[in-house]
Amino acid sequence: MYLAQIQVVTAGGKTVELTKVSENCYTFVQPRGAVTVSATFLPLSGGEERIFSDVESFAWYAEAVRFVVEQGIMQGIGGGLFDPNGVMNRSMLVTMLHRLAGEPGGGTASFTDVSAGIWYSDAVAWAASAELTGGYGDGRFGPTDAVTREQVAALLFRYAQLQKLELAADQSVPDFSDTASVSGWAKEAMDWAVRTGLLSGKNGGILDPLGTATRAEVVAILMRFSQSTVEAE
Structure with missing residues (x-):
C-alpha cells in the first residue's frame, strides 16, 4: 500500500498546510482546536514492491525502471538507489x-x-x-x-x-x-x-x-x- 492522499481540516473547514518529510510522512502545525486527519491508501500496482528506495512505486517512470532492470539493460547506482x-x-x-x-x-x-x-x-x-x-x-x-x-x-x-x-x-x-x-x-x-x-x-x-x-x-x-x-x- 502507498499513501495516495492526506488532508488535515480544522473544525471550521479550513485545510491545514502540510509539509512532506518523506514518503508517507507529513508534518503540520497544530492549529487551535481539534482537526480531522483523513488519508487515502492505495495498493501498489500489480502488488509489486519497490526495487529501489528512490523510485516510488507510483512514480511515472517506475514501470520503465523495472522494465530496464528486468531486461538487463540498466542497473542502479548502488546502495539500493537508481537516481x-x-x-x-x-x-x-x-x-x-x-x-x-x-x-x-x-x-x-x-x-x-x-x-x-x-x-x-x-x-x-x-x-x-x-x-x-x-x-x-x-x-x-x-x-x-x-x-x-x-x-x-x-x-x-x-x-x-x-x-x-x-x-x-x-x-x-x-x-x-x-x-x-x-x-x-x-x-x-x-x-x-x-x-x-x-x-x-x-x-x-x-x-x-x-x-x-x-x-x-x-x-x-x-x-x-x-x-x-x-x-x-
Missing part, C-alpha cells in the same frame, strides 16, 4: 543500446579517454564502429558528458536503422514553442521520435531538445522503443 533525476551521460546511453542489441562484439574504435577494460569500453567501441555516435575529433569520446534529449533521439533513430527496426509513426507533431531550437542535424530524428510517441513535450508546450536528459526520461523512452519496434520487411 532517476540524475543526468544520463554518453557512456550510460551507449551501454544501454549495446545491451539492447545483445552485446555484440567486433568494435575496434578507441578513444584517449576510454580506458581498456572499463565497464563501458566495449559498448563505446561498438557504438563508434556502428556509426551510432563518434568522438569529438580530438581523440576523445567524452564518456561522462551529459546527453541532451535530441541526442537521445538521434542515437535511437540510428539504432533503429542499424537494426532495421520500424515504429509506427502515426502521431501528429504538436506545435512546440521551441521547435526552432532543434539542431539541424537532429531534426529528422526528433521528428521521428515525436511522431512515434517516444518523446513528448514538457509543461509549457516545449520540446526542450537541448535540455539534459535524466535517467528516468531515458528509461521511459527506451521502454516505449523496445515495446513498439518491429523488424522491417
Whole structure:
C-alpha cells in the first residue's frame, strides 16, 4: 500500500498546510482546536514492491525502471538507489543500446579517454564502429558528458536503422514553442521520435531538445522503443 492522499481540516473547514518529510510522512502545525486527519491508501500496482528506495512505486517512470532492470539493460547506482533525476551521460546511453542489441562484439574504435577494460569500453567501441555516435575529433569520446534529449533521439533513430527496426509513426507533431531550437542535424530524428510517441513535450508546450536528459526520461523512452519496434520487411 502507498499513501495516495492526506488532508488535515480544522473544525471550521479550513485545510491545514502540510509539509512532506518523506514518503508517507507529513508534518503540520497544530492549529487551535481539534482537526480531522483523513488519508487515502492505495495498493501498489500489480502488488509489486519497490526495487529501489528512490523510485516510488507510483512514480511515472517506475514501470520503465523495472522494465530496464528486468531486461538487463540498466542497473542502479548502488546502495539500493537508481537516481532517476540524475543526468544520463554518453557512456550510460551507449551501454544501454549495446545491451539492447545483445552485446555484440567486433568494435575496434578507441578513444584517449576510454580506458581498456572499463565497464563501458566495449559498448563505446561498438557504438563508434556502428556509426551510432563518434568522438569529438580530438581523440576523445567524452564518456561522462551529459546527453541532451535530441541526442537521445538521434542515437535511437540510428539504432533503429542499424537494426532495421520500424515504429509506427502515426502521431501528429504538436506545435512546440521551441521547435526552432532543434539542431539541424537532429531534426529528422526528433521528428521521428515525436511522431512515434517516444518523446513528448514538457509543461509549457516545449520540446526542450537541448535540455539534459535524466535517467528516468531515458528509461521511459527506451521502454516505449523496445515495446513498439518491429523488424522491417
